[in-house]
Amino acid sequence: MIYLDNAATTPLSETAIHTLLTVSKTTFGNPSSLHTHGRQAAQILRNARQSIASSLETSPNRIIFTSGGTEADNLALIGYALANMEKGKHILTTAIEHHAVLHPLEELEQRYGFEVTYLKPIEGKYTALQFQEALRPDTILVSAMFANNETGYLLPIAAIGQLLKDHQAVFHVDAVQAVGKLPIHPEDLGIDLMSASGHKFHGPKGVGFLYTDTNRLHPLLHGGNQEDKRRASTENLASIAAMASALEESLASWQTSMTHVQQLRDALLNALSPLKLTVNQDQDNLPYVLNIAFPGQLNEQLLMRLDLLGISISSGSACTAGNIEPSHVLEALYGAQHPLLKESVRISFSKYNTLEEIDTLSTQLLKLLGE
Template sequence: MIYLDNAATTPMSDAALQTLLSVSQTTYGNPSSLHSHGRKASQVLRQARQTVATALLTSPNRIILTSGGTEANNLALIGYALANQDKGKHIVTTAIEHHSVLHPLEMLEREHGFEVTYLKPVSSRYTAQQFRDALRPDTILVSAMYANNETGYLLPIADIGQALSQHQAVFHVDAVQTVGKFPIHPEELGIDLLSASGHKFHGPKGVGFLYTNTNRLHRLLLGGNQEDKRRASTENLASIAAMATALEESLAYWESNLNHVQHLRQRLLEKLASVDLFINQEQDNLPYVLNIAFPGQLNEQLLMRLDLTGISISSGSACTAGNIEPSHVLEALYGTQSSLLKESVRISFSKYNTIDDIDTLATTLITLLGE
């Protein structure tokens, strides 16, 4: 079995799994409790938060622990928009965002009267000037993903942050696909809100965080006073600790991991040199993700045939009831009628993939495409 769908989720590292098991077995108290078990749990929670903050070169009070990237995106967008609508009701984002960004923004438009500008790529790319030109006096929020989850395209985050530096709009970045892949320091990049998810960097599912440099957020979860009264709910302590371990481990070896996946990516493309293919958003790309189209080959059929051989990749777009929906990302790039929408697949790598994995995939693809 070969797993090459790491942009969807990654296998847990041994270190993260050991932390998960250890904390589950030995530190089961509620961090809000005043007794010794609670104090011990609170200490573990504080240390995990500090680990995340250290990775981002920020202070622990700027980290809100969440159930994952989706909640972090929702809290950033809905939370900030509703708490700051007295400043304006205009938001700027891109047409290629993850649905956990697009759907909250659609809700703000539909139910709260916000206006959202959806920027489309120009020649398959985005520039900071596009964001600068979209700003208005009533713009309060700009949201752009660090790397696209379907194609791996890296947006010019530092340049966008600089473009917003003299405007009231805060800058939210969905960094789910990039946190743990290389160092990200939001305060150096002009980022005000940053979302991440543990299972994208070899931590457990169901846990993530939101970096924020503002406490003016409308609360989405009501109840207790956890997370400095910003997010109610008893903390998922074992998973939080395991996420912190995974993040620390990933960043400790980020350069060697990056070199490894770059080698795997190049190896695959070399092995497929004789195959007719097209790389989507080839420039400015995160090496961990490769989105390629095989002309004349329906991606749904190719995915199923690969699965039968024990190889897991994906289309990158949404799948409902076994049917692949057209990719809104590729639609933004090529239009709704492009054949690339039905011919593109996503191959996403991790540090655990091997040269043998890549050679087997290439050999299998060549065989299937020749049938």
Template sequence: MVYLDNAATTALTPKVIEIMTEVMTDNFGNPSSIHAYGRKANHVLRTARQTIADILRTSERRIIFTSGGTEANNTAIKGYALANQDKGKHIITTAIEHPSVLEPLGYLQKRFGFEITYLKPENGSVTSASLQKALRDDTILVSFMHANNETGDLLPIEEAAKLLKNHQAAFHVDAVQTMGKLPVYPEEVGIDFLSATAHKFHGPKGVGFLYANPLHFDSLLHGGEQEEKRRASTENLIAIAGMAQALADSRKQAKENLTYIQGLKRAFLEALSPASYYLNGSSKQLPHIINIGFPGQNNSILLTQLDLAGFAVSTGSACTAGTVDPSHVLASIYGADSARLQESIRISLSKQNTQEELLQLANKLKEITGT
């Protein structure tokens, strides 16, 4: 089976498995306990936090461990909005965000009367000009993803941060798809909250982190005093250790991996060139994601054919009971009636893929589409 759905999740590397096994075997203490077992566990926790902080060029006190990107996004959005609604109740985001951003915003709108402005792509991409036009005096939060999980489109994070420099609005960035792939330093850019999850950069599922500026925000979980009272619950030490190792490895190899992935994408498209296809999204994209459509080919049928042939890809949208829901991302870019919503699939790459696998996929797609 050829795995090409890395935007959904990535496989653990041998080094990450080794580190997690060591902690699992030799370090079962609770990091909050004051005895020797607890101190040993707390050392692992502090080391992991410092490793991540160093990669982000920030203080370890600004790293909050979470159960993943969804919790990190919810904490930043709901926590900050509810704690600061006396300053205003207007929030700006984009129409192409992940559901873990769109759903919390919908909750705030429905239950607490917040007003949400959704910026739509213009000529395939979200612009800083549209953000500037949407900003108001009562805007308290702006939430952008760094790279879209379906198309790989890169959003204007640096430009947005500059616009917000002298504005009261806090800036949240969902960096789930770029963490470990592209450098991002929140303090240097001007980001107040930044979300990431380990399983997108060859770490374990069920763990992530939130970078948080020392701004006032409500905690979502109440109980113990873990994470400096910002997130109650005993830390998932085994997964945190694996996440820190995975991020350190990914960051160390980032330039090399980026060049390698660019080569894989180029080789795939060159091999596919006789076929009739189109690429979705803007010209500025993360190369790890290829959102591609084949005129006249139904994507749900195409996915099944590829799966039977031994290729794991996706549409980039939610699948329920064997049915494929239309992509809200492509609908925002091309319109809800566009044929692209029914013709497009997402191929997502990692450093573990090979050129031979991509050539095999290209040949299989040409065979299926009859070109």
């Protein structure tokens, strides 16, 4: 079995597994309890928060633990918008965001009367100038992803952050596909709110965090004083500790991992050179994600044929599984009727993939598509 859908989720690292099991076995107290068991749990929670803050070069009180990237996005967008609507009701974002951003923004539009501008890429790219031209005096929030989950495209985050220094709008970045793959220091980049998810960098599913430099967030969950009253619910202690250890481990070797994954990507494209193909949004990319189209080949059929051979890839975001609608990311790039929307597949790598696996994939693709 060959797994090449790491943009959907990554396998747990041995370090994360060890931390997850150790904390689960030895520390079961509630971090909010005052007795010894609770204090022991609270210490582990503090250590995890400090570890993640150190990775981001920020303060521990700027980290809010969540159930994952989706909740972090929702808390950032809905939480900030509802708490600050007296400043304005205009939000600026891109048309290629994950649905964990797009759907909360639709909620703000439909239920609370916010106005959202969705910027489309120009020749496959975004520039800070596009954001500058779309900013308004009543814009209170700008949201742009760090790296696209379907193509790996890197948005100009630093330039947008610099642009917003003299504007009231805060800057939210969905960094789910980038955290753990390269160092990200939000304060240096002008980021005010940043979402991350543990299972994208070899940590557990169901746990993530939101970096925030503002406490003006309307809570989405009510019932307790956890996370400085910003996110009620008993913390998922073992998973939080495992996520922190996975992030620390990933960043310790990020350059080696990046080089390895780039070699895998290059090897695959080189092996597939006899085939006619299109690489989607093939500029300014993280090498971890490769989105390619094979003309005349329906992606659903190709995915099933590869799956029967024990090879797992995808056609886009796992969060839209079962959805027959074409990729909104590719639609923003090419238009609604372009054939590439039904011919594109996503191959996403991790540090655990091997050149032998890439050789097997390319061999099978050459057989299937050469028929």
